[in-house]
Amino acid sequence: MNFEHSDKAQKYINLLNKFMEQNVYPNEEIYNNQLKNAEDRWSTPPIMTELRNKARLQGLWNLYIPPSLSKFGGYSLSNLEYAPLAEIMGKIHWAPEIFNCNAPDTGNMEVFMKYATKAQQDKWLTRLLAGEIHSAYAMTEPQVASSDATNIECSITKKNDKYIINGRKWFITGAMHKDCEIFIVMGKSDPNNENRHLQQSQILVPRNTPGLKIVRPLSTLGYDDAPLGHAELLFDNVEVPLENILLGEGRGFEIAQGRLGPGRIHHCMRLIGNAQRALEFVCHRSENRSTFGRKLSQHQSVKEFIATAFAQIEQARLLTYKTADQIDKLGAKDARDYIAAAKITVPKMTQEVIDQAMQIHGAGGLSDDWCMAEGFNYARYCRLADGPDEVHMMALSKQLIRRFTNKS
Template sequence: MGRFHDVPADNNTTEEESSPMNFQHSERVQDLQRQLTAFMDEHVYPNEHVFARQAKEQRWQSPTILETLKAKARDQGLWNLFMPDERYGPGLSNSEYAPLAEIMGRVFWAAEAFNCNAPDTGNMEVLLKYGTDAQRERWLTPLLAGEIRSAFAMTEPAVASSDATNVETSILPDGDDYVINGRKWFITNAMHERCEIFIVMGKSDPDNPNRHLQQTQILVPRDTPGLSVIRPLSTFGYFEEPGGHAEVLFENVRVPKENLLLGEGRGFEVAQGRLGPGRIHHCMRLIGAAQRALEMACQRVESREVFGRKLSQQGSVRESIAQMASKVEMCRLLTLRAAAKMDSDGTKEARDLIAMAKIMVPQMTSEVLDMAIQMHGAGGFTEDYFMAEAFNYARWCRMADGPDQVHMMALGKQVIGQYSN
């Protein structure tokens, strides 16, 4: 996962003691790293500006260059790399997928070229884990093929959605249907012309004394009457075409009961099962953005002179580079440790490490990108470089899948409980 990933085990430790820190990737993963790196070098980096231009011109349509890259990636077997189920992908573990996600994360939009982009990855995992055979056939199959896009609708403008039990959208039974009413926003992918299915979270039993049994998740096709995409929402001025983030209104939206996911009152359970892997995937990709920023900063400071010396010879610049490298590596190891724990003990048992990564990696990436922008001068703010868009991604990742404060609150409680008894 980057150039510092080979950490040999200490010969004096047992296999159990050394395994969490032994990040030597298998030959299979190293082959995939080489293939993916070659693909990025040949097809993705040369087309970054082409994608940016076409995304603005074609807006909510999939850019032509992206469709070309998707076809090439699929032909090369670089497809659905995130999917642990061997029926639908290479069957990689979290630890095996991590270095590949890092490579993809070096370009904000690159993951979609390999059908590994959020929120589709999380939605596919939900359909695989909790969907019926009919639901998988109707929605999972075309998602795995990259033919359609999807959205996950939980966040609401009227309540603090960092506490998912606050959601007010109603999902109420009426005969053979459920009727949905509510307003959602910052719904990623909702603007995409190929977004055909929404996974919607709302309340079906608001009076249940157990706040975690009030919620339900249900599948809502895009063309269902009463579902309206109101407007695109920007983050720091970026609309992130073609998927975007949108405000969505549900007005008496009626869907059949067979669209229910897992069961009535089990929406919180589905959300928890979905968000763990999603959080760590964001961290994996952010490591790639931070690593690329570090590399570009090193190249920049070697190529520019100020006050008669190269920037790279200035003490303050060297200190910044040292901090950047150290922070990237610390967060890389933390992310790999969390992934290894997920593989060995499951997502629930790894929740403390996932929380640590979710807190620290977006913060670190924001800091590293900020320093890289500074070293690039005024150009760092422009679309000539990748840093500004990557900074936007890193910053909103501090809010996506739960804000920093919620993760710190939960993690602090766990740590206090662990050491105070």
């Protein structure tokens, strides 16, 4: 196993670190203040527009696009090569958007690349790749346990030359942003199909379609995730043309699986960046803060945390790298055991590391003076986003039992 980054990856690691040091970290407070004082919290802060223009000019744009989709742009970085870049971007919660590498847009763009028609790509993907608009992926529903995606109840009914959509969705990331112009909606087009995995379809719904209503913004642990936000949506007899279906009726579950595999690892990469930055904050604070006549760095409990956190982060990083490498070599479907393992491990590790980092920072660790409270919130909701821990544990254990007992 080669533990060195490729020359291409190292090139972009150096470029991205330099960009973050020169342009992003110095503007962290400006971004937060612009967002806090904005008349419209769901619009892009001016500093974000400025930083996105700089990133595009410096060739740090759409870095996530893998070699298999390189005809759509990017730099043909493999998942393994992209992993350290996502970690660097993840050190600031809002930084991935600077490089057009933020969720949910990256996953949605991959859906368009893999499953959309040429006409659908021309209409929506081109503008998403250019960073001109945002998008949302509407899957989770409030009335049912959406951890089992076959439970969804939103209906997609064909009538003459239209599809009619009825249902309610919630925690739809990106939906609050004023530039969110397209929704990828998962619903049931064939609810009586004996195969539960062929009942669903995915369909494109433009934001201004009559009957699509944003019910309310939602928060997680008090954070509204502005300017992208999370929303509750109502689809009340929403009509769209037949050509808005993705891939074909009954292919919705297939699309969901193709979308969520790489996306789960992108989250893990960014979360490791959150944990790493929290550890770096603790190291600085331990040398610049004293209690009971000694620096924090001289207290046994603080030293033990720093050592343990380093080990935990490194373990999670290596697992994520191996997962990315498995996706590159085998594809997401055949790497699903490692994807599940990473998705189980990384958010919980990040939550625990940041929790202790907040403790060492005292009351300030809970405030907006540092980014740790927001990072903790991100880690906590990622234990539910893209499938809760328990679902991944069940799936992984099932695979392992079959493997080690030679069952088909």
